Amino acid sequence: MTSFFLKKRSRFLEQKNRYGRADIITAARDWKTLLIIAGAIAFFIVIWNTRLFSRINDESLFQERVPRRATFMTIDRIRLEKVLETFKEKAARFDELSQQAPKVADPSISALVR
Secondary structure, three states, X not given: OHHHHHHHHHHHHHHHOOOOOOOOOOHHHHHHHHHHHHHHHHHHHHHHHHHHHHHHHOOXXXXXXXXXXXXXXXXXXXXXXXXXXXXXXXXXXXXXXHXXXXXXXOOOOOOOOO
């Protein structure tokens, strides 16, 4: 019985590296690849944030490219009165509706009974 397990074990150990290649996928290679990629991403993030910080510090990020001309618009009084009248109408409608009892349809009653 023990010879059977020894034979199986020896066959397994022989098959373990039967390809004889040095470029077998290993965990160390995978971790190295992941660390290099993470390092490259971190490097680019540091460069980007340094550039952004310097632009904010110089206040060049918030400056407009084309300066605006100073123009003043006068208020159209007729349009302003129309808007104010609309708000007065809405306030009156709100007061009217708030003093009435709400009309709520009861979903348990069919439409034919109403």
